[in-house]
Amino acid sequence: xxxxxxxxxxxxxxxxxxxxxxxxxxxxxxxxxxxxxxxxxxxxxxxxxxxxxxxxxxxxxxxxxxxxxxxxxxxxxxxxxxxxxxxxxxxxxxxxxxxxxxxxxxxxxxxxxxxxxxxxxxxxxxxxxxxxxxxxxxxxxxxxxxxxxxxxxxxxxxxxxxxxxxxxxxxxxxxxxxxxxxxxxxxxxxxxxxxxxxxxxxxxxxxxxxxxxxxxxxxxxxxxxxxxxxxxxxxxxxxxxxxxxxxxxxxxxxxxxxxxxxxxxxxxxxxxxxxxxxxxxxxxxxxxxxxxxxxxxxxxxxxxxxxxxxxxxxxxxxxxxxxxxxxxxxxxxxxxxxxxxxxxxxxxxxxxxxxxxxxxxxxxxxxxxxxxxxxxxxxxxxxxxxxxxxxxxxxxxxxxxxxxxxxxxxxxxxxxxxxxxxxxxxxxxxxxxxxxxxxxxxxxxxxxxxxxxxxxxxxxxxxxxxxxxxxxxxxxxxxxxxxxxxxxxxxxxxxxxxxxxxxxxxxxxxxxxxxxx
Amino acid sequence: xxxxxxxxxxxxxxxxxxxxxxxxxxxxxxxxxxxxxxxxxxxxxxxxxxxxxxxxxxxxxxxxxxxxxxxxxxxxxxxxxxxxxxxxxxxxxxxxxxxxxxxxxxxxxxxxxxxxxxxxxxxxxxxx
Numbered sequence: 001x002x003x004x005x006x007x008x009x010x011x012x013x014x015x016x017x018x019x020x021x022x023x024x025x026x027x028x029x030x031x032x033x034x035x036x037x038x039x040x041x042x043x044x045x046x047x048x049x050x051x052x053x054x055x056x057x058x059x060x061x062x063x064x065x066x067x068x069x070x071x072x073x074x075x076x077x078x079x080x081x082x083x084x085x086x087x088x089x090x091x092x093x094x095x096x097x098x099x100x101x102x103x104x105x106x107x108x109x110x111x112x113x114x115x116x117x118x119x120x121x122x123x124x125x126x127x128x129x130x131x132x133x134x135x136x137x138x139x140x141x142x143x144x145x146x147x148x149x150x151x152x153x154x155x156x157x158x159x160x161x162x163x164x165x166x167x168x169x170x171x172x173x174x175x176x177x178x179x180x181x182x183x184x185x186x187x188x189x190x191x192x193x194x195x196x197x198x199x200x201x202x203x204x205x206x207x208x209x210x211x212x213x214x215x216x217x218x219x220x221x222x223x224x225x226x227x228x229x230x231x232x233x234x235x236x237x238x239x240x241x242x243x244x245x246x247x248x249x250x251x252x253x254x255x256x257x258x259x260x261x262x263x264x265x266x267x268x269x270x271x272x273x274x275x276x277x278x279x280x281x282x283x284x285x286x287x288x289x290x291x292x293x294x295x296x297x298x299x300x301x302x303x304x305x306x307x308x309x310x311x312x313x314x315x316x317x318x319x320x321x322x323x324x325x326x327x328x329x330x331x332x333x334x335x336x337x338x339x340x341x342x343x344x345x346x347x348x349x350x351x352x353x354x355x356x357x358x359x360x361x362x363x364x365x366x367x368x369x370x371x372x373x374x375x376x377x378x379x380x381x382x383x384x385x386x387x388x389x390x391x392x393x394x395x396x397x398x399x400x401x402x403x404x405x406x407x408x409x410x411x412x413x414x415x416x417x418x419x420x421x422x423x424x425x426x427x428x429x430x431x432x433x434x435x436x437x438x439x440x441x442x443x444x445x446x447x448x449x450x451x452x453x454x455x456x457x458x459x460x461x462x463x464x465x466x467x468x469x470x471x472x473x474x475x476x477x478x479x480x481x482x483x484x485x486x487x488x489x490x491x492x493x494x495x496x497x498x499x500x501x502x503x504x505x506x507x508x509x510x511x512x513x514x515x516x517x
Numbered sequence: 518x519x520x521x522x523x524x525x526x527x528x529x530x531x532x533x534x535x536x537x538x539x540x541x542x543x544x545x546x547x548x549x550x551x552x553x554x555x556x557x558x559x560x561x562x563x564x565x566x567x568x569x570x571x572x573x574x575x576x577x578x579x580x581x582x583x584x585x586x587x588x589x590x591x592x593x594x595x596x597x598x599x600x601x602x603x604x605x606x607x608x609x610x611x612x613x614x615x616x617x618x619x620x621x622x623x624x625x626x627x628x629x630x631x632x633x634x635x636x637x638x639x640x641x642x643x644x645x
Contacts, residue, residue, distance in 0.1 A: 281613050332583050333612035365610045434611050
C-alpha cells in the first residue's frame with residue numbers, strides 16, 4: 001500500500017527533473033557560452049532564499065512534429081516572485097537549456113500569469129530574456145502567446161515598473177515585450193535583439209552584417225537607443241537592476257522609496273560655480289554639476305551612450321528620488337535634436353507615471369540645424385518633449401545654468417510648460433536667441449549701412465548681450481523665480497522640492513491624450 | 518560559348534545572349550564602351566538598388582558630429598593620444614565643441630585644418 005513517503009519521493013523526483021532544466025550537457029554549453037542558467041540568474045537577482053516558484057509542472061500540449069515525445073522541464077521558463085532589498089517583485093527567466101528557451105503556448109501562459117499577478121498586486125516585474133524565439137512546432141498558438149504578453153505589457157505600462165534584461169538572443173516577436181517595457185538591460189557580447197536576423201537581411205536586401213553589429217548591446221546602447229543600460233557581465237546586469245529598483249516605487253499609487261543619506265541637505269558647494277565657464281563658447285560636463293548637487297554625488301545615468309547631448313537619469317535629493325534631465329554642452333553643444341528629444345520625453349513620462357519629481361538643468365543654444373533633422377521629423381519628435389513636460393503633474397524644478405535660447409529654452413521645462421520653480425545662476429542667458437544672431441537681425445540695416453560694419457556689429461552684439469544675455473529680464477517677468485549663488489544650489493533645490501512634494505494638479509478627464517509619437 | 522538568359526528587371530523581361538570568350542579575344546576598350554549607363558535609365562527598385570548602409574563608425578575614423586568650422590587642431594600625424602584627449606575643436610552653435618579620441622592610439626592622418634568648414638559626418642582624423 002502506498003503511503004505519503006512514496007508520494008513525497010515522487011514529488012521530489014519530479015521537482016529534480018524540473019530543476020535540472022535541459023540537463024547537464026546543455027547547462028555546460030550555456031556556461032561555456034559565458035552565460036548563467038535561468039535559476040542561477042534569479043539567485044543573483046533576488047535576495048538570497050526569497051524566490052518562490054510558480055508553475056513548476058506546467059507542460060506543453062503540442063502533439064505535432066514529434067512534440068508529443070518531447071519533455072520540456074518547466075516549459076522553458078522559470079517564473080515566480082521574490083524580493084529585492086526586501087521589496088517584492090515578480091520575475092520570469094527564460095531557460096535556454098530547454099528547447100532553446102523557445103516560446104510556446106504554455107511558456108507564454110506562465111509569463112502571462114506573472115504579468116497578471118504583478119499588475120493585480122502592484123509589484124514590479126522583471127523578465128530575463130534568453131530565447132531562440134517562437135516554438136515553430138506550435139505554430140500560431142506560440143505566436144498568439146507573444147500577443148498575449150504584449151497586451152499585458154501595455155496594460156501594465158505606467159502602473160508597475162517593467163524591466164527586461166536581455167541575456168541571450170531575443171529575435172522577432174520576442175523583442176517587442178522588452179520594447180513595451182520601461183527599461184531594457186543588455187549584456188555585452190551575449191545579448192542580441194533584432195526583428196529580422198542577419199540571414200534574413202542578407203537574403204532579402206543583400207546586406208551583410210554580423211548579429212553583434214546588427215543588434216548587440218553596443219549597437220542598441222549607442223545607435224538605436226533601444227537599450228537603457230549595458231553591462232560587461234550578467235552579474236553586473238543583475239546587480240544594476242537591483243540598484244535601479246531602489247529608486248522606484250512599486251507602482252503608480254506609491255511614492256518612490258525614501259532613502260535618507262548622511263549628505264546634509266544644507267550642504268553648500270563652492271566648487272559648482274567654477275564648473276560652468278562664463279564664456280558661453282566653452283563646453284563643460286554637465287554631469288559634474290549633477291554629482292555636485294545630488295545626495296552623496298550619486299547619479300544613475302540612463303541611456304548614457306545614446307544621444308549624449310541630453311543627459312537623463314535618477315538621483316536623490318535629501319533622500320527623495322528625482323529624475324534629472326540635462327543638456328550636455330560637451331556634446332553637440334547641448335543642442336536638442338531628434339534623438340535627444342525622444343530620449344528625454346520617454347524618461348519624463350516614466351517619471352510622471354511613477355511620481356518621481358523632475359529636475360531639469362538647462363544649457364542649450366537651440367535645436368540642431370540641418371536637413372537631416374528637419375527631414376527626419378524634428379517637429380514631430382521635438383513635440384514629444386514639449387508634450388511630456390507640459391503633461392507631467394509631478395513637481396517640476398528647473399535650473400538654468402547658462403544658455404537658454406529660443407524654442408529650446410521653452411522645451412526644457414520652462415515656466416510656460418508648467419515648471420513649479422525656476423531658478424537661475426547669474427551666468428544664465430535667457431533670450432530668444434544668442435546675441436550675435438539677434439544683433440544681426442535687429443540691426444541688419446544699421447550694420448550694412450555703417451562705414452565700419454564689423455565695428456558696428458560688435459557694438460550691437462555687446463548691447464544686446466548686456467540687455468538680454470542674463471537671467472534678469474526673465475526674472476523681471478517672473479519667468480524665473482530666483483537667481484542664486486551656484487554654491488547654494490543644493491540647499492535651494494531641496495527646500496523647494498520639500499515644499500513641492502505635496503503638489504496636487506489634475507488635468508481634464510479624458511481617455512488619453514494624443515501623444516506625438 | 519554562347520548562353521541564353523532571361524532577365525527580369527522591375528517586372529519587364531529581357532532575353533539576353535551572353536558569349537564567353539577567352540581573355541585575349543577582348544577588343545581594346547574604347548572610353549565610350551566603359552561609360553556606365555546613365556543611372557536614370559535603369560529603373561530602380563527598392564530591393565535591387567538599395568543603397569549600401571554607411572559603414573558603422575569605427576574607432577579609427579573620427580568624424581564631425583555636427584556641421585561647423587574647425588578652429589583648432591591639437592594633434593599631428595604620428596602623435597600618440599589617450600582616450601578622451603581632445604583632437605580637434607569645431608566651432609558650431611556658438612560653442613567650441615571638443616572632439617575627443619574615442620580610444621587611445623596613434624594619429625595616422627589629420628584631414629582638416631583650422632578654418633576648414635566641415636559637414637556632419639565628415640572625417641576629421643584617422644587613427645592607426
